[in-house]
Amino acid sequence: MPSSLAESDASQTLNASALTQLRSDIIACRLMPNERLRVEALRERYGMGASPIREALMRLEAEGLVELEQNKGFRVSEVSRENLLDLMNTRIEIESIALRWSLEKGGVEWEANLLSAFHRLSRQSKIDPANTAAISEAWSKEHADFHTALVSACGAPTLLSIRSRLFEQAERYVALSIMSSSPLRDDVTEHKQLMRAALNRDVDKTLDLNRMHITRTLDKVAVALEASKAHVDPRMMNRKTLK
Amino acid sequence: MPSSLAESDASQTLNASALTQLRSDIIACRLMPNERLRVEALRERYGMGASPIREALMRLEAEGLVELEQNKGFRVSEVSRENLLDLMNTRIEIESIALRWSLEKGGVEWEANLLSAFHRLSRQSKIDPANTAAISEAWSKEHADFHTALVSACGAPTLLSIRSRLFEQAERYVALSIMSSSPLRDDVTEHKQLMRAALNRDVDKTLDLNRMHITRTLDKVAVALEASKAHVDPRMMNRKTLK
DNA sequence: ATCAAATAAATTTTCGGCAATCGATTGACG
DNA sequence: CGTCAATCGATTGCCGAAAATTTATTTGAT
Numbered sequence: 001m002p003s004s005l006a007e008s009d010a011s012q013t014l015n016a017s018a019l020t021q022l023r024s025d026i027i028a029c030r031l032m033p034n035e036r037l038r039v040e041a042l043r044e045r046y047g048m049g050a051s052p053i054r055e056a057l058m059r060l061e062a063e064g065l066v067e068l069e070q071n072k073g074f075r076v077s078e079v080s081r082e083n084l085l086d087l088m089n090t091r092i093e094i095e096s097i098a099l100r101w102s103l104e105k106g107g108v109e110w111e112a113n114l115l116s117a118f119h120r121l122s123r124q125s126k127i128d129p130a131n132t133a134a135i136s137e138a139w140s141k142e143h144a145d146f147h148t149a150l151v152s153a154c155g156a157p158t159l160l161s162i163r164s165r166l167f168e169q170a171e172r173y174v175a176l177s178i179m180s181s182s183p184l185r186d187d188v189t190e191h192k193q194l195m196r197a198a199l200n201r202d203v204d205k206t207l208d209l210n211r212m213h214i215t216r217t218l219d220k221v222a223v224a225l226e227a228s229k230a231h232v233d234p235r236m237m238n239r240k241t242l243k
Numbered sequence: 244m245p246s247s248l249a250e251s252d253a254s255q256t257l258n259a260s261a262l263t264q265l266r267s268d269i270i271a272c273r274l275m276p277n278e279r280l281r282v283e284a285l286r287e288r289y290g291m292g293a294s295p296i297r298e299a300l301m302r303l304e305a306e307g308l309v310e311l312e313q314n315k316g317f318r319v320s321e322v323s324r325e326n327l328l329d330l331m332n333t334r335i336e337i338e339s340i341a342l343r344w345s346l347e348k349g350g351v352e353w354e355a356n357l358l359s360a361f362h363r364l365s366r367q368s369k370i371d372p373a374n375t376a377a378i379s380e381a382w383s384k385e386h387a388d389f390h391t392a393l394v395s396a397c398g399a400p401t402l403l404s405i406r407s408r409l410f411e412q413a414e415r416y417v418a419l420s421i422m423s424s425s426p427l428r429d430d431v432t433e434h435k436q437l438m439r440a441a442l443n444r445d446v447d448k449t450l451d452l453n454r455m456h457i458t459r460t461l462d463k464v465a466v467a468l469e470a471s472k473a474h475v476d477p478r479m480m481n482r483k484t485l486k
Numbered sequence: 487a488t489c490a491a492a493t494a495a496a497t498t499t500t501c502g503g504c505a506a507t508c509g510a511t512t513g514a515c516g
Numbered sequence: 517c518g519t520c521a522a523t524c525g526a527t528t529g530c531c532g533a534a535a536a537t538t539t540a541t542t543t544g545a546t
Contacts, residue, residue, distance in 0.1 A: 012313075013313060013314065013528090013529065013530090014529075014530070015301075015529075015530090016313070038496095038497070038498090039497080039498070039499095040496095040497075048530080048531090049530055049531045049532075050498095050499090050530095050531080050532090051294060051297070051529075051530055051531070052529080052530070052531095054294070054298055054498095054499085055297055055298050055301045055529095056301070058258075058298045058299070058301045058302045059301045059302065059304065059305050060305075061302065062302050062303075062305030062306055063305055064401075064404075070255070070256055070259065070537095071256065071497090071498060071499075071536085071537050071538065072497090072498080072537090072538070072539095073497070073498060073499095073538095074498095083400075083401075086398075086399050086400055086401050086402075087401055089399060089402075090399050090401040090402045090405070093340045093402070094337075097336045155329075156329050156332060156333050157326075157329055158307075158326075158329050158330055158333045158409070159329075159332075159333045159336070161307075162333070162405055166401070256498090256499070256500095257499075257500070258499075258500090281526095281527070281528090282527080282528075282529095283526095283527075291500080291501090292500055292501045292502075293500095293501080293502090293528095293529090294499075294500055294501070295499080295500070297528095297529085298499095313507095313528095314506085314507055314508065314527090314528060314529075315507090315508070315527090315528080316527070316528060316529095317528095
């Protein structure tokens with residue numbers, strides 16, 4: 001059974017389709033961290049040849065979602081406490097810059113857009129009726145859109161693209177933490193405060209709130225990650241015991 | 244004639260070799276901005292099949308050095324004044340964070356490494372005896388190493404990888420500016436000051452110097468870019484004149 | 487039994503060729 | 517004369533199979 005809801009629309013290259021689906025599957029942890037990505041398996045999963053898949057994997061390697069080892073193939077990037085901390089700390093700083101610039105430059109258009117994004121987010125249920133063990137895909141979309149709207153007026157495309165890459169990586173950790181423990185926190189309030197501060201052009205407050213928003217996620221994910229570490233390490237231990 | 248000095252060493256995947264050579268050729272502007280990258284031509288240039296080349300190109304697209312348009316193939320990323328400004332502004336902020344953390348955390352090891360990198364850089368001639376229209380490749384290497392040494396203790400791999408990606412993109416603009424006008428500035432002094440401030444753990448001064456270092460490059464490149472804009476736009480104008 | 491070399495299986499990586507697509511040119515028609 | 521449709525060449529994108537490499541298994545010597 002094909003995995004992703006995002007069915008490849010018409011007139012896209014298989015390459016692009018593979019890229020979208022793979023990225024989506026990795027971020028949602030339908031392909032688990034450290035899982036080996038055998039081309040034959042993916043070939044079957046997505047119903048296409050090896051070339052578009054390898055190309056997509058190379059692309060994802062640059063994005064940091066996939067790792068490649070010479071002649072040993074691809075695997076989904078490993079997760080770890082250190083990587084999580086690294087990622088979140090970096091993300092906080094990057095978003096801070098983007099937010100600062102966005103608050104400086106944002107006009108009416110930006111304000112309207114932000115309000116609109118918040119409204120859509122607040123009306124979207126976080127829980128997925130179909131799959132209670134996962135966050136609603138629609139909510140994820142609106143959530144991402146809201147945070148994008150916050151920084152969208154920053155005027156530095158390079159910075160924005162870096163930001164969204166980090167955001168995606170963080171989403172993977174969140175997906176992971178949902179799978180183990182899911183006391184879904186209510187973050188409508190958080191988002192509202194964030195928006196208010198931004199609209200008031202209160203840079204310090206916005207940055208603080210954003211930092212707290214990220215930190216709170218980080219803590220939750222870190223706990224879940226530590227808990228799931230109790231599971232067996234997937235390294236094979238098939239060497240026969242000595243004497 | 245194969246282009247890059249960096250001959251693909253033994254036992255590397257063709258894929259990896261293509262990646263290295265392509266990146267090097269693009270950064271050095273041996274493949275010019277906006278130039279179309281036909282696979283057949285690259286196939287011949289690097290002496291390999293289409294697959295490893297396409298894979299490398301996809302990788303480079305994620306890095307921002309190459310652009311892909313559906314069914315129309317790849318081209319080297321466009322350069323522009325806006326992109327240059329965007330790039331440099333982003334780079335300043337990112338390096339500022341990395342520097343701050345590096346100065347906080349750097350130990351003796353880091354200091355030693357930095358001194359060593361500076362020494363190597365200061366003893367390396369900037370001009371290439373073989374090709375006076377280009378910067379010595381050895382110098383570029385030492386220069387990159389020096390700046391990497393400055394931030395190396397920052398402790399955030401994610402941030403460092405972002406930094407080096409931006410650094411590479413900037414190198415391309417520098418290469419471009421060298422080709423048109425080359426009043427090579429003496430930057431040994433600048434680098435020395437930068438190192439001194441860093442070793443003294445003077446965060447503000449280090450950040451300022453770094454900002455100025457980048458800005459100075461930016462200005463020089465911006466002028467050269469504007470000048471070269473007088474050249475004909477490589478867009479074909481083969482439509483017959485009307486009436 | 488232990489270890490190492492040798493073989494076999496599995497998987498990655500690469501190639502050559504074919505189908506789909508785009509851009510330009512040509513020719514028919516209003 | 518200009519517009520639109522059909523055609524052709526060039527180029528991309530894709531597949532299936534071959535080559536190279538790693539991993540697992542067997543064999544043989546000590």
